[in-house]
Amino acid sequence: MNSHFPAHATPIKLYRHPKSGHCHRVELMMALLDLPYETIDLDVPNGEHKTPEFLAISPFGQVPAIDDNGVTLSDSNAILIYLVTSYPTGHDWLPEHPETAAEVQRWLSVAAGEIAHGPCAARLVTVFDAPLDHEGTKAASHRLFAVMEPILESRDFLAGSTITIADVAGYSYIAHAPEGGVGLDAYPSIRAWLTRIEVQPGFVGMVRTPLSEPS
Incomplete structure (x- = not known):
């Protein structure tokens, strides 16, 4: 488990495989937004992503998935949209034009x-x-x-x-x-x-x- 967050903040949990590009795009987005997060590496080869506990977070058994203080979401592109709309920074990450x-x-x-x-x-x-x-x-x-x-x-x-x-x-x-x-x-x-x-x-x-x- 790795973490990137200020001491005062509650980190977003990122469930991932560290060599997955889908997972990396979510971590990159959180880092660019300067959001607090911690990474939780799943033993995908041995099926940890198919356990009942993880399926409660990610129903299709896919990584990445996040748990943002009780808000759970999977699918990397959906997570990107969630992050930039939930935590605006002043930069237009998702333009409206x-x-x-x-x-x-x-x-x-x-x-x-x-x-x-x-x-x-x-x-x-x-x-x-x-x-x-x-x-x-x-x-x-x-x-x-x-x-x-x-x-x-x-x-x-x-x-x-x-x-x-x-x-x-x-x-x-x-x-x-x-x-x-x-x-x-x-x-x-x-x-x-x-x-x-x-x-x-x-x-x-x-x-x-x-x-x-x-x-």
């Missing part, structure tokens, strides 16, 4: 779709020995990056000129794509975008694993 709000939602869908089936899935093969088509997941990653690269060449962040929850949702698996054998050398705009996130006040990284051979 229709066009920008739609852009944010589009990238949340990409995080649950193309990122999950691309760099996330490729990393599942090399880090967790998932029985997936590794070459197919790497190819899906490069198709995604080919779309992202010109977008990030024209603007600093996914939904515009300032960081939003779209960037937080997209960061973890793309930053760790080389661990799944997906190189980022051909994508300078994506790498610059990752750096812009990493220099944000409060940024915390995810534990890294030995690299697979990138391609």
